[in-house]
Amino acid sequence: MRVDVVSIFPDYLAPLDLSLIGKARREGLLDVRVHDLRDFTHDRHRTVDDSPYGGGAGMVMRPEPWGEALDAVAASGEGVPHLVVPGPAGKPFTQQMARDLAAKRWLAFACGRYEGIDERVVEDAAARMPVSVVSLGDYVLNGGEVAVLAIVEAVARLLPGVIGNAESLVEESHEDGLLEYPVYTKPPVWRDRPVPPVLLSGDHGAIAAWRHAQRLARTAERRPDLRHLAAALDAGRLDVRPAQPADAEEVAVLQRACWLSEAVANSTLDIPALSEDADEVRTGFAQWQTWVVRSGGRLVGSVRARSSTETPGQWEIGRLMVAPDLQGRGIGRALLAYAEAAAPAGTRRLWINTGSRSAANLRRYRRAGYRTRPGEGRFAGTVDLVKDVPGADAIS
Numbered sequence: 263m264r265v266d267v268v269s270i271f272p273d274y275l276a277p278l279d280l281s282l283i284g285k286a287r288r289e290g291l292l293d294v295r296v297h298d299l300r301d302f303t304h305d306r307h308r309t310v311d312d313s314p315y316g317g318g319a320g321m322v323m324r325p326e327p328w329g330e331a332l333d334a335v336a337a338s339g340e341g342v343p344h345l346v347v348p349g350p351a352g353k354p355f356t357q358q359m360a361r362d363l364a365a366k367r368w369l370a371f372a373c374g375r376y377e378g379i380d381e382r383v384v385e386d387a388a389a390r391m392p393v394s395v396v397s398l399g400d401y402v403l404n405g406g407e408v409a410v411l412a413i414v415e416a417v418a419r420l421l422p423g424v425i426g427n428a429e430s431l432v433e434e435s436h437e438d439g440l441l442e443y444p445v446y447t448k449p450p451v452w453r454d455r456p457v458p459p460v461l462l463s464g465d466h467g468a469i470a471a472w473r474h475a476q477r478l479a480r481t482a483e484r485r486p487d488l489r490h491l492a493a494a495l496d497a498g499r500l501d502v503r504p505a506q507p508a509d510a511e512e513v514a515v516l517q518r519a520c521w522l523s524e525a526v527a528n529s530t531l532d533i534p535a536l537s538e539d540a541d542e543v544r545t546g547f548a549q550w551q552t553w554v555v556r557s558g559g560r561l562v563g564s565v566r567a568r569s570s571t572e573t574p575g576q577w578e579i580g581r582l583m584v585a586p587d588l589q590g591r592g593i594g595r596a597l598l599a600y601a602e603a604a605a606p607a608g609t610r611r612l613w614i615n616t617g618s619r620s621a622a623n624l625r626r627y628r629r630a631g632y633r634t635r636p637g638e639g640r641f642a643g644t645v646d647l648v649k650d651v652p653g654a655d656a657i658s
């Protein structure tokens with residue numbers, strides 16, 4: 263990924279030389295270039311600001327240096343960057359937005375100062391490249407640099423190879439709509455404070471249950487705004503219904519929205535879910551048990567499953583999808599659990615398939631207890647993952 267940052271304080275971005283981001287840059291996983299806006303001025307005082315039209319306190323950043331700076335950046339690479347402009351009036355930055363930006367090849371950041379940047383700069387840029395005006399949070403900073411540091415870190419750490427143990431990405435807060443559980447390390451007692459005994463028990467089932475309960479409790483206490491969905495999911499109150507023929511059009515649209523990131527990750531458009539029309543989706547309803555999830559009447563997710571025709575005792579799950587804007591809230595986790603629970607008596611193994619380069623899916627399925635089967639999956643460029651049903655005779 264390439265990242266360009268334009269600022270009147272380029273040294274403010276020096277922290278991007280440090281730690282994992284610095285290492286990723288040295289390893290060529292990330293190409294970060296910082297530009298001084300004043301290099302795009304032509305007067306002796308290298309002026310970047312002027313008084314606001316309409317009056318008021320403070321100064322506004324002039325459009326001309328910004329126009330030249332963004333022109334120069336856009337002209338210095340293949341295609342155009344996705345421009346991110348931090349501002350307190352922007353859309354809230356979220357983990358989902360971090361995932362979306364991490365899928366892009368080239369990002370550019372415009373760091374404003376003073377009272378902000380002349381609005382025509384964003385309008386002009388939007389005529390030539392995708393632009394996102396993003397806010398870090400509901401508080402006021404003096405400029406965009408701090409926001410860029412946070413956004414670049416949140417995005418870069420999702421890139422393959424940047425975080426050593428990608429597994430650790432899975433159980434993080436906001437990854438699935440719940441806050442993370444508390445963590446402990448040696449000594450077992452510190453200042454008369456013992457580590458919760460369950461964590462020393464070696465009983466992984468009990469540890470997973472305790473950790474999940476801690477996540478729910480913390481989410482309810484600290485983030486009531488996240489609680490509703492978390493509670494609904496956990497109480498199984500997700501509005502899951504068997505798919506009806508009339509759902510096919512919406513499912514076809516959702517499929518195309520959800521498999522776009524798979525197409526990008528796996529560099530192929532040869533994915534049936536991307537090209538199926540409503541009739542083909544309806545045909546799928548007849549061949550698979552299919553469920554849909556609605557929220558406020560909107561179809562936001564779906565999954566399907568059936569018993570394998572080739573491997574007796576294998577329950578095959580597929581087309582697990584959640585509307586991109588609602589991903590990261592645990593709906594996918596709940597839908598997968600729903601499809602697993604629908605397995606008929608006598609099921610010995612659960613099976614699922616995904617793109618061999620669908621890193622996010624592979625993380626999620628491994629977290630759900632699936633293991634990848636060696637070799638190519640059922641379809642070209644895919645891998646099969648399986649999970650044995652506890653207590654059932656394993657399928658060889």
Ligand code: JD8
Nearest residue numbers: 348349374375398399402403404405406409
């Ligand atoms: C960019 C100039 C300062 C903002 C007058 C103070 C983001 N969550 C956030 N809070 N503040 C910013 C932010 C602030 C900025 C600029 C981002 C450029 N300022 C201005 C308007 C009020 N001063 C931000 N992301």
